[in-house]
Amino acid sequence: xxxxxxxxxxxxxxxxxxxxxxxxxxxxxxxxxxxxxxxxxxxxxxxxxxxxxxxxxxxxxxxxxxxxxxxxxxxxxxxxxxxxxxxxxxxxxxxxxxxxxxxxxxxxxxxxxxxxxxxxxxxxxxxxxxxxxxx
Numbered sequence: 001x002x003x004x005x006x007x008x009x010x011x012x013x014x015x016x017x018x019x020x021x022x023x024x025x026x027x028x029x030x031x032x033x034x035x036x037x038x039x040x041x042x043x044x045x046x047x048x049x050x051x052x053x054x055x056x057x058x059x060x061x062x063x064x065x066x067x068x069x070x071x072x073x074x075x076x077x078x079x080x081x082x083x084x085x086x087x088x089x090x091x092x093x094x095x096x097x098x099x100x101x102x103x104x105x106x107x108x109x110x111x112x113x114x115x116x117x118x119x120x121x122x123x124x125x126x127x128x129x130x131x132x133x134x135x
Contacts, residue, residue: 031098032091
């Protein structure tokens with residue numbers, strides 16, 4: 001997992017962001033990029049395949065949270081643990097000076113994955129409150 005943290009820190013470094021338009025164009029208004037975008041980079045895929053490493057998202061998120069140059073945003077349970085159901089929606093950004101890299105027309109913060117997650121949460125809250133679920 002440390003290798004993925006080092007790669008992620010590089011991707012979000014000033015030196016890389018100066019020339020990486022692809023990554024900058026994937027930022028939302030708060031400078032966050034979905035972690036899945038980074039995990040789909042060819043170099044990251046090559047590392048995980050070479051080391052025959054299955055990526056456990058909650059473990060990776062915990063490791064990335066320890067990286068001083070990164071900020072990670074993810075949904076947590078009441079206990080403080082990472083919600084495994086929403087781990088795929090985790091976002092990552094540089095810890096400092098992230099606003100300098102946000103494009104003039106950033107991606108909307110309500111990504112389709114988030115809308116799907118909000119619908120799933122609404123379904124759970126409706127069933128917990130006694131309302132009938134619709135199929």
